[in-house]
Amino acid sequence: MKPLDPRLLRRARAARVFLAASVVIGVGTGLLIIAQAVLLARGVAGVVLHGEPIVSVAWALGAVVVARALLMWAQEVVAQRAAAAVKSTLRRQVLEHSLKLGPVWLSGERSSALTTLLTRGLDDLDPYFARYLPQLVLAATVPAGVIAWMATGDLIAAGTVAITLPLIPIFMVLIGWATQAHSRRRRRALSVLAHHFADVVAGLPTLKLFGRAKAQEAAVRRVTDKHRSASMSSLRLAFLSSFALELLASISVALVAVGVGLRLVEGRLGLETALMVLILAPEAYLPLRQVGMHFHASADGVAASEEVFRVLETPLPASGDRTDVPDLRTTALQLYDVTVRYPGRDEPALDGFDLDVRPGEVIALTGPSGVGKSTVLAVLLGFVQPERGVVVAGGSAADEFEPTVWRRQFAWVPQRPGLRMGTVADNVRLGRPDASDDAVRLALIGAGAGELGLDKPVGEQGQLLSGGQQRRVALARALITDAPVLLLDEPTAGLDADAEAAVVAGLRAGGRTVLMVAHRPALIAAADRTVEVGTRELVNA
Ligand code: ADP
Ligand code: MG
Numbered sequence: 001m002k003p004l005d006p007r008l009l010r011r012a013r014a015a016r017v018f019l020a021a022s023v024v025i026g027v028g029t030g031l032l033i034i035a036q037a038v039l040l041a042r043g044v045a046g047v048v049l050h051g052e053p054i055v056s057v058a059w060a061l062g063a064v065v066v067a068r069a070l071l072m073w074a075q076e077v078v079a080q081r082a083a084a085a086v087k088s089t090l091r092r093q094v095l096e097h098s099l100k101l102g103p104v105w106l107s108g109e110r111s112s113a114l115t116t117l118l119t120r121g122l123d124d125l126d127p128y129f130a131r132y133l134p135q136l137v138l139a140a141t142v143p144a145g146v147i148a149w150m151a152t153g154d155l156i157a158a159g160t161v162a163i164t165l166p167l168i169p170i171f172m173v174l175i176g177w178a179t180q181a182h183s184r185r186r187r188r189a190l191s192v193l194a195h196h197f198a199d200v201v202a203g204l205p206t207l208k209l210f211g212r213a214k215a216q217e218a219a220v221r222r223v224t225d226k227h228r229s230a231s232m233s234s235l236r237l238a239f240l241s242s243f244a245l246e247l248l249a250s251i252s253v254a255l256v257a258v259g260v261g262l263r264l265v266e267g268r269l270g271l272e273t274a275l276m277v278l279i280l281a282p283e284a285y286l287p288l289r290q291v292g293m294h295f296h297a298s299a300d301g302v303a304a305s306e307e308v309f310r311v312l313e314t315p316l317p318a319s320g321d322r323t324d325v326p327d328l329r330t331t332a333l334q335l336y337d338v339t340v341r342y343p344g345r346d347e348p349a350l351d352g353f354d355l356d357v358r359p360g361e362v363i364a365l366t367g368p369s370g371v372g373k374s375t376v377l378a379v380l381l382g383f384v385q386p387e388r389g390v391v392v393a394g395g396s397a398a399d400e401f402e403p404t405v406w407r408r409q410f411a412w413v414p415q416r417p418g419l420r421m422g423t424v425a426d427n428v429r430l431g432r433p434d435a436s437d438d439a440v441r442l443a444l445i446g447a448g449a450g451e452l453g454l455d456k457p458v459g460e461q462g463q464l465l466s467g468g469q470q471r472r473v474a475l476a477r478a479l480i481t482d483a484p485v486l487l488l489d490e491p492t493a494g495l496d497a498d499a500e501a502a503v504v505a506g507l508r509a510g511g512r513t514v515l516m517v518a519h520r521p522a523l524i525a526a527a528d529r530t531v532e533v534g535t536r537e538l539v540n541a
Pocket of ligand 2: 374375489
């Protein structure tokens with residue numbers, strides 16, 4: 001983990017602005033700390049030597065304190081603003097990037113993990129901006145300023161601080177190395193425990209059924225015990241290490257104090273200078289110690305931002321920028337020798353697939369589950385890049401075209417309908433936002449869902465509708481577009497015979513080209529021809 005991730009500064013302008021503001025505030029704070037020490041020393045020396053307080057010094061001291069409070073307030077305000085702005089920038093960038101990466105990439109990601117990352121995960125950046133970064137800036141500015149000012153009054157004390165100061169980061173690193181193995185062991189125990197718990201809870205009905213639930217108690221107790229002792233030992237380490245750092249800083253200050261005291265007694269140092277040095281010395285060590293503390297507090301946020309950068313650095317599939325996509329109403333579409341291999345798979349999902357789609361044709365893709373039918377549709381939509389072979393339209397390869405313009409030629413009904421919160425009509429209008437109520441109703445009838453009211457709410461992910469209803473709403477959403485090619489992934493799964501007949505009738509109504517993944521005989525019978533996916537393997541075998 002680096003002290004400051006340059007990617008954060010590169011990706012988010014707010015982070016750069018914040019860092020600049022923090023430097024200004026940090027320098028200001030450093031100057032005020034010095035002024036405060038100087039004024040305090042002068043005031044105390046005045047009382048001791050002349051026996052009465054100096055009014056102007058008291059006023060100046062008050063002003064310095066107020067100014068420090070104002071700077072702290074300003075720091076807090078900029079930090080909260082910066083954190084909010086950076087989080088929203090990163091969220092937007094990840095959303096945009098995952099949209100470009102497409103649904104196939106998303107299905108390879110654990111989408112729940114991505115959701116947590118984008119919501120709560122990034123919130124962990126708050127302490128990073130509000131505590132850690134300002135402290136890092138202070139650690140870089142204050143000690144240097146303090147030592148420089150001390151040197152004007154007492155070179156020896158300044159030298160002592162300059163020599164002992166680096167010991168703190170050195171010890172921090174040493175302690176960090178020593179505790180790394182420990183915290184790794186603790187994290188492992190925790191993840192074992194989490195898995196075990198999840199396993200036991202998920203399997204509880206089965207365990208109960210076979211009378212084995214009690215036996216799990218001992219196992220859980222053993223894992224918990226291990227976790228407890230690991231936690232205790234890392235707590236011990238944490239206390240010990242902060243004790244060591246505290247001790248180091250105290251001894252260093254004591255060294256300075258002893259030297260100053262001796263020189264004061266010998267008369268080689270004035271009282272005011274000696275006081276100034278003594279007040280300033282602890283201030284030099286403080287920011288360094290605190291930066292270590294906040295470093296750990298913001299570790300979660302840094303881990304979240306690293307996860308964000310992993311997503312953002314996933315390369316986008318290569319794509320062209322031509323916008324003159326041929327109209328597939330009149331142009332044939334061909335797939336030549338298309339072979340797709342998903343990352344992490346040895347077997348190709350689709351092997352040397354050929355297909356010739358003439359305008360207006362209704363083609364049924366058939367074949368057993370897992371043979372690559374959905375993959376054919378994903379290739380056409382440009383969601384997956386074939387490792388070999390091409391999609392050709394009007395003499396040009398599909399990947400020469402700008403993806404969003406290319407996709408306008410297609411209306412897609414995926415295997416999982418993917419409805420949004422809102423009404424049935426809202427979801428159908430995703431296909432054509434300016435569609436009139438009549439057009440929406442017509443599309444619903446064409447999809448065999450004429451019985452659904454336009455204002456019926458669909459719930460989260462369509463949960464208020466049955467599976468078959470969701471599918472038909474998704475189909476209506478595709479039918480209402482004016483895309484020349486319909487790509488349907490098992491459009492009649494979960495539909496009764498009547499609804500299926502309505503869908504079959506609706507398919508041909510627009511005279512569009514239809515490429516559909518079909519299992520059911522009625523749907524297959526409605527097609528002009530049937531293409532068996534994955535047959536080449538059988539021929540080769
Ligand atoms: P079908 O639609 O014919 O049932 P698919 O095209 O969905 O088959 O999948 C073909 C093969 O590719 C299957 O073995 C499936 O497990 C695999 N597959 C599909 N999508 C992915 C993915 N995103 N990542 C890895 N493997 C995948
Ligand atoms: Mg499929």
